Amino acid sequence: MKKVYNSKEIEEKWCKYWIENKTFSAKLDGNRKPFTMFIPPANITGSLHMGHALNVTLQDIIIRFKKLKGYNTLWVPGTDHGGIATQNVVEKLLKKEGRTKYDLGRDKFLEKMQQWKTETGSAILDQLKKLGCGLDWDRLAFTMDESRSKAVKKAFIKLFNKGLIYRGKRLVNWCSRCATALSDIEVEYEDERSNLWYIKYPLRDCGEYIIVATTRPETILGDIAVAVNPDDNRYAKFIGKTVKLPLVDREIKIISDYVVDKSFGTGAVKITPAHDAVDNEIGKRSNLETIEVIDTSGRMINVLSKYLGLSVEEARKEVVKDLKASGFLVKTEDYVHSVGKCYRCSAKIESLMSEQWFLNVKKMSEKAVEAVNDGRMSFYPQSWKKPYVLWLENLKDWCLSRQIWWGHKIPVYYCVDEKGKRTNCSPVASLDRPAVCSCCKGRKFIQDEDVLDTWFSSALWPMSIFDWGEDENNEDLRYFYPASVLATGHEIIYLWVARMVQFGLEFMKDVPYSNVFIHGIVRDKNGKKMSKSLGNVVNPGDIMDKYGTDALRFALAQVAAPGRDMQISEESFLAARNFANKIWNASRFIIINSQDISELDKNIQTFELADEWIIAEFAATASKVKADYESYNIDSAAREIYDFFWTKYCDWYVELSKIRIMSADLNVKKRVLSILVYVLKSTLQLVSPVMPFIAEEIWRILNKGEKYIGIISESSFAEVKEGNSGSIEKMKVLQDIIVKIRILRSEMNISPAVWIEALFNVLDERKEKVAKENESYIKQLARISSIRFVRNITRTKNSALIVAGGFEIFLLLEGLIDIDKEKARLAKEIALAKQEVGRTTLKLQNKYFIKRAAESEIEKIKLRLNEANLKIEKTKESLKFLG
Template identity: 40%
Template sequence: MTELSKTFDPAAIEARWYQHWESTGAFRPSRPDATPYTIVMPPPNVTGSLHIGHALDNTLQDILIRHARLQGKDALWVAGTDHAGIATQMVVERQMNARGEKRTDYSRDDFIAKVWEWKAESGGQITGQLRRLGASCDWANERFTMDEGFSKAVLKVFVELYKQGLLYRDKRLVNWDPGLKTAISDLEVETKEVNGKFWHFRYPLADGSGHIAVATTRPETMLADMAVAVNPEDERYKALIGTMVKLPITGRLIPIVADEHADPELGSGAVKITPGHDFNDFEVGKRAGFKPADMLNMLDADANVIQTADGLIPAEFLGMERFQARKLVVEQIDALGLLDKIEDRVIQTPYGDRSGVVIEPWLTDQWYVDAATLAKPAIEAVRSGAIKIVPKTWEKTYFNWMENIQPWCVSRQLWWGHQIPAWYDEDGKVYVADDEADAQAQAGAGVKLTRDTDVLDTWFSSALWPFGTLGWPENEAMVQRHYPNDVLISGFDILFFWDARMVMQGLHFMKEVPWKTLYLHGLVRAADGSKMSKSKGNTVDPLGLIDKYGADALRFTLTAMESQGRDIKLDEKRVEGYRNFATKLWNATRFCMSNGIGASQTLEAPKAELAVNRWIIGEVMETLAKLDKALVDLRYDEAANSIYHFVWNNFCDWYLELIKPPFIDGEKGETDPESKIVAGWVLDQILVMLHPFMPFITEELWHALADPANPRPHDLIHARWPAPQATVDAAAQAEIDWLIRLVSEVRTAKNELGIAPGAKLNAFVRDASSQTIARLASQQSTIARLARLENVAMTQAPEGGAIQLVVDEATFVLPLAGVIDLDAERARINKAIESLSKEMAGLSGRLNNPAFVEKAKPEAVEKARADHDEKASEVERLEAALKRLG
């Protein structure tokens, strides 16, 4: 056996083992005759760095993939990164700006070449960080959403959807980012509460008979108003429906239309409608009969005012920035005597999450996917059980979104990304094709074509990830073997933006679901439950935690706290606690090695005669069953807790204590041969069962236990999942459980009464069954050693103060005369109970005071409750101790 250092140092082993695994191809699928097991990694942005959410997501995946390998499956974990169109273009443009350059100083091709240079030098930092976490991906076949093979798949899907009438060009409203000058997805919009205004205007009726009042938070948009909407049931306005309003400033005549969007209870009950600059107004405008092509647009890509199609915006507004235009509109309305009032109001305002600029709903020509058609089989896949969503509670949300899905805007106004394979002739007719030659063939010789400058939304390309990464459409063998994938681990926040779209694209092109199970985990929050953010300064750096406590400790923490989609309140103390768990296993292994316990030679459980060994084999069996069930059910917390309690309590705290010399062979002072063999086997089972959760320490100990002259035939990563081929020995289990309860009761009682752990006491037993008497006889030396009970007699106990313990049917009386001052001990306990009761009463008073509960900070209320519960538990413990004294 290799000698272990006295101190467990994660840093000393992690880099060494990861380099070994990767260099020996340990992560490659290499079992062509075995059952395949496939997971695809949600591709992190190529610009990204490891955050705590990535650490959780990838730890959960790694557990499943390592477990599958140990089960003998042909495990493939596809790794890769997303080209992150907006984020990557921003990074490269910032570098250019620092050098006094702009993107437009270069041709499109030259700029893209610079992005590829950046990727080669700096991109993909996160993949190195995932290695530090222990992610056992197939890095030899790492994919990138812009690599040649994947790009072919993206273009093929676009062309096929277009040919099938499921992808088209349309004029609709989009989230327009004036800072980035591109449409962005809802996911990239961050809504913030902003202190703003609510302006109340009067719009004159065209016949001069009066006016109608409207209110708005965006006065500048009135320059493109096309209607005023009122509720058809609103008696105040029924007579006005169909009449015209003459807009102030522009003089445009617009109709008053009936639409249920207008809420009679909100404001005046009349709503100005600007269909070219508001998502709700766009729908109202369509219902009123306005075609998108006829809707007025008053802003350019920089969000500066431009002339509308009817030419009615006054010249002084043209070229003006939107918020300057807002001020001028208000001034002119006021000057016309049409400003009723201004209210202060907190407004939900959309911002671009990357640019920090207020998002503008903007009417543009974009490419759209008919998501409603693609969603139908995707809905059925979940309803039928072809896809299992875990936790099941997310199904309702999935159905609600999918059944009300809107057309999916897939074009972006960027240079970096998959350029849309569409060409236009001089009349604007579009030709969609795999390449320019095909487009030219469609248009005819001599027709001048210009390619669409837009690129595809990155969610469009990543929706093909489950099959595009496998080499589709060319590598049919790889696709057939690994599609559908087995499971997808994902954050719930991208259920619609990525997960649902993979279902739609997978079913449409592969005719099968992309994966059989979708597991949605929660968010990792700060210890107080608040959402982590840089502005709050409460973010947690997973690499910092790895540096401090080791990757194994961080992985185990995240696993033990992952409870089917519930958010995790990450407290660094938990990470420290699981680092202590790793240290305990390290020290237990050192103890075993120092007592001649080494690697096991068998997969099945060794034969055992001693009750303690038959008990621990049974405990392995039960732990394995719990672990197997938890992993099948994706109950990560239960899996982690099962192995944790077995290792810490059953193996380290009890089994090793029970077989310590001179338990069996007192004369030689050595553990008996049977226990050495069983202990070595149990330790091997622990390392295999724990490996998916804590891969580094387990691999190190796996090899350390082996005889250098007879090294392990394979690394732990390629070991076999436990197969004990034994049964639980109920009699041995009952006997050792009884022994542990007896020893624990004695130790607890001593601790409560302040008696030194090593103090030896006598015990008198009454009402003992024949079974208990037999156990006392067979476990006599163990009881004497662990419980420090010098004599155990079946006679009447002497009069006087004593500890009384009940274990099953028997009562154990432990006289205390000469051991402690009983009167003084009773007085001490009663005084402590009295003091704690007063403190509890004070806390109860605060907690029963509504003013405190409602007005105090939540953390203060929570602390008061925790303090009260802690003191109540202590009182209960002291009262039990007092009762034991008799």
């Protein structure tokens, strides 16, 4: 075993081994219970960022733990074609060449897309392999491969034939940059500084006017009405009357609707049903017509010639200028409001009337809510159940169609005449182009030009990965579906999780997974979301190269509290690497000292309190860690392992075992090493889901020379030996004594090389027996040369006193330190600390400093004051010990 842990060398070896030996490949096995997971398919445009690293690390921990428990585990890898995002990438590459997709034409452009996908689309998969993910790489799937494409077509046709998919003209979210419709959940909202314009709408024939406040003056050209709240007494007399639309020779009505917010602006709002979702709903309730004044390119249409063809921003400036010149503009206020942006290109979203394909989701949503309410599916943490249910209960029909080229082309065909013009025959949903029209017997068809929303194919993922599109009743699907758990971030509960549940219940009559484990977002050490613009992005690839993959995984695991965002920094990875080094060095110490032992004991026998204690502590730790893994409290499991191995196993048991390890009696040495190896091996199994590389390597070395028992990734949890719970309480007595003696020695600057005599004044007779029976532990770890147990002793001269473990303990210092010199040093420290208290107190009492200083600076001063006061208190205690 090498002296220094070389993470890179070990990681490369085991990554290669697991893949070449198909360690995580799953086969049908009727005698074993399956445990299935699937990876949230990453876009082929993607590279591993810290969010990805967290997500897949947590999934890998779960799958490795279940494999150790004996389940027939399967974790399916895959990638998503990424619709808009991927097309945007390739279009940008073409732009650099001075070309557009239209220069190539649809077929050539799609060839270019496929070529790009082949060349670069596997980058994130290589990174997942480097991360050590225990995926079944033989089952790698892609949302646009042949099997997945068949599943998409089949699902669409089934829904179409049930009448759930329909085509209609409705208000949609439109991205002019991407030139496509988007669903509601693909729109991200950002606060934007803008204006609120107050505009006069003159009433007909009476000389009065109503003032309307709006953030979109350019859409005034498409106004159909002015709305007020029916409970707003200010406008009761105006309801039903008409006003003249400013700048346009048209009259519109004043209507009432309870959705109008009386506190917004003047309480009167303009209604443009063709370009606002709320206005559209009001328009439906009041049977209003719609006038479209913005087209799909974001330019003005159906308006006065002076505005025709202007962009939205240009039209806004001109309309405001004309309103002001005509006397209609009352005032302008600064205003911050939420603006919809495209989730892929960040362009502003317009609400437009558009002919699109929609999915009626009402019944599907009701079933998806029932599934979580009746316990078929559970959220971890449970707090995410409520937003999931609320979203489904308010979900509108899903806009399925996208006006891009990269994606699953909608499998709908239209009958056309000899000139290519569509006939009146009903469209047909079909896997392949129909041979003959059942209506007119024609033989010419064209396919719908639109493609499906990317999330349609993603919603089918839990069953399409098992070739549902090829055979709805195949063996893999029957055995591995539904999955056991989905691990994902909360940001795609609506985009993906809910959609999968809807489709699973629709097509498989069962939920796609039993549990949904929601993790938070990785933030920097200051709690800020990582972003390139802030310059606080931590690249997981860089961390793996610098600190090792196990360190990255452990650092992520120990902060991954379910459902909560987490903060991480460079220090987190450094501490995790130190833990890996601790595991390596402790293991190396034990392995080196086992070399002259031909065979360790299989039947562990305890001979000392420390033996009983470490076995009991490990049993308790193993129970807690396994329970944490089961309930997805992975952060707690990681911290439990860390605390046990570093603090209890290394700092205590290994140290207490060293005398016996160095014993000339091979039987004594053999007994303690048997316990050391048993606990080490068992701990390696516990830590292996989180830190698989180092665990695998040490496991191999520990088992070298024995009958081959396989790699740790294919092992099953060893039987945990029952410990003596009473030993834990006894060890607490000794630990209290040893720790407090060590602290006192440190505070008094007594070198570890110096051995001290001690008097133990007995305060608790029950604990006296424990201390006497294990006196050697106290002497060994606290550097005590001799212990005398006494009763009712008075304070001895030149001694330091502590109370610990049921004793007053006097450390006899005569001749070990210069008492007078030590007193003088401590007195000087108190004086300096008092000066610091004086300085910081004066600063905090200075009202000008408090008024002008930054909050962080004030906190620093307060911290210095607290530290100085604490130092005075502690130093006085040390001085008191000297008499």
